[in-house]
Amino acid sequence: MASTRCCVPAAQIPSRCCRRSAVRVAAQQQATGPAALGRPAPAVAVNNAVAGPHLSTKDVGNSTNIRWHESMVARRDKEMLLGQRGCVLWFTGLSGSGKSTVACTLEHLLHERGHLTSLLDGDNIRHGLNKDLGFSAADRTENIRRIGDVAKLFADAGAVTMTSFISPYRADRDMVRQRCQPGEFLEVFMNIPLEVCEARDPKGLYKKARAGLIKNFTGIDDPYEAPTQPEITVDCFTADGHPRSPLDMAEQILQILDDMGYLRDPRMPTLAAYGALQRKNSDGVLDYAQL
Numbered sequence: 018m019a020s021t022r023c024c025v026p027a028a029q030i031p032s033r034c035c036r037r038s039a040v041r042v043a044a045q046q047q048a049t050g051p052a053a054l055g056r057p058a059p060a061v062a063v064n065n066a067v068a069g070p071h072l073s074t075k076d077v078g079n080s081t082n083i084r085w086h087e088s089m090v091a092r093r094d095k096e097m098l099l100g101q102r103g104c105v106l107w108f109t110g111l112s113g114s115g116k117s118t119v120a121c122t123l124e125h126l127l128h129e130r131g132h133l134t135s136l137l138d139g140d141n142i143r144h145g146l147n148k149d150l151g152f153s154a155a156d157r158t159e160n161i162r163r164i165g166d167v168a169k170l171f172a173d174a175g176a177v178t179m180t181s182f183i184s185p186y187r188a189d190r191d192m193v194r195q196r197c198q199p200g201e202f203l204e205v206f207m208n209i210p211l212e213v214c215e216a217r218d219p220k221g222l223y224k225k226a227r228a229g230l231i232k233n234f235t236g237i238d239d240p241y242e243a244p245t246q247p248e249i250t251v252d253c254f255t256a257d258g259h260p261r262s263p264l265d266m267a268e269q270i271l272q273i274l275d276d277m278g279y280l281r282d283p284r285m286p287t288l289a290a291y292g293a294l295q296r297k298n299s300d301g302v303l304d305y306a307q308l
């Protein structure tokens with residue numbers, strides 16, 4: 018069963034007045050620069066050989082002399098507009114485990130309920146952004162690194178963002194988790210045994226891999242490192258041994274998102290912060306009015 022860990026920080030809610038003045042300052046800064054606001058010019062830039070009123074820049078990887086621009090519309094304001102919290106639901110599991118099917122079903126459920134979503138799918142992304150990557154360990158790591166950053170951009174815009182990639186290496190998934198804010202990254206483990214995935218084999222890839230026609234196929238001759246502490250575990254069978262449908266799985270995730278407060282205005286308290294899981298009323302319904 019899924020754990021209920023959630024540690025979304027209770028950020029400050031900017032007042033209307035603060036937001037207005039932030040917009041004014043931003044406009045002034047763009048028009049005339051910080052000196053016009055009566056502030057001292059920023060300190061000598063990290064990379065600037067010549068001292069002067071330059072904005073500081075730095076080097077990141079092979080990108081030299083770059084500078085981070087804060088988004089002028091705060092993420093929280095976007096989340097308030099949408100009535101939800103941006104997050105990354107990171108589906109991981111073997112090929113054929115149902116990542117795409119369940120993520121797609123969940124996206125429809127969320128959309129029907131009026132939520133903004135985004136879905137990044139392994140096969141699709143490898144048709145475009147990541148078509149230069151293969152399936153070596155290094156390429157898979159780079160695949161996940163890029164997707165992690167793209168997913169984060171969507172979450173920053175307030176979308177409930179789903180990714181469906183095998184993402185076989187624990188370290189790669191943890192790297193994405195670390196790039197996210199606390200509570201923003203939810204690992205969804207498709208806990209479907211290899212035998213079940215292989216029996217499905219919708220693309221015939223397991224058959225080819227067993228025949229040696231595809232090398233380094235995950236689960237056959239390439240590793241899959243299962244998550245040790247996923248936020249959500251999706252099991253193949255019900256407690257009494259019946260196979261679960263994609264809809265049942267998607268509804269499980271939807272319920273957890275709802276219970277954890279991701280699908281409501283970010284000004285509402287999160288369950289983790291207030292221990293509201295214990296505060297269900299006698300009908301078993303969460304009673305937010307009590308908080």
Ligand SMILES: Nc1ncnc2c1ncn2[C@@H]1O[C@H](COP(=O)(O)OS(=O)(=O)O)[C@@H](OP(=O)(O)O)[C@H]1O
Pocket residue numbers: 111112113117139140143152156157158160161181182183184185220222231232233234235239
């Ligand atoms: N060698 C090998 N191993 C695993 N999978 C392979 C391989 N070659 C091709 N495919 C197909 O590529 C899909 C997996 O792509 P991902 O981007 O999700 O992989 S990874 O996260 O970088 O490991 C995967 O799609 P899914 O079945 O949707 O998972 C396969 O169809």
Ligand SMILES: Nc1ncnc2c1ncn2[C@@H]1O[C@H](COP(=O)(O)OP(=O)(O)O)[C@@H](O)[C@H]1O
Pocket residue numbers: 110111112113114115116117118119181217219260261262263266
């Ligand atoms: N819960 C499920 N029960 C039965 N079949 C499923 C279930 N989820 C997915 N499938 C089927 O399994 C196959 C693989 O699903 P897919 O979503 O493509 O997996 P992945 O994206 O992990 O490779 C598809 O044919 C899909 O219809």
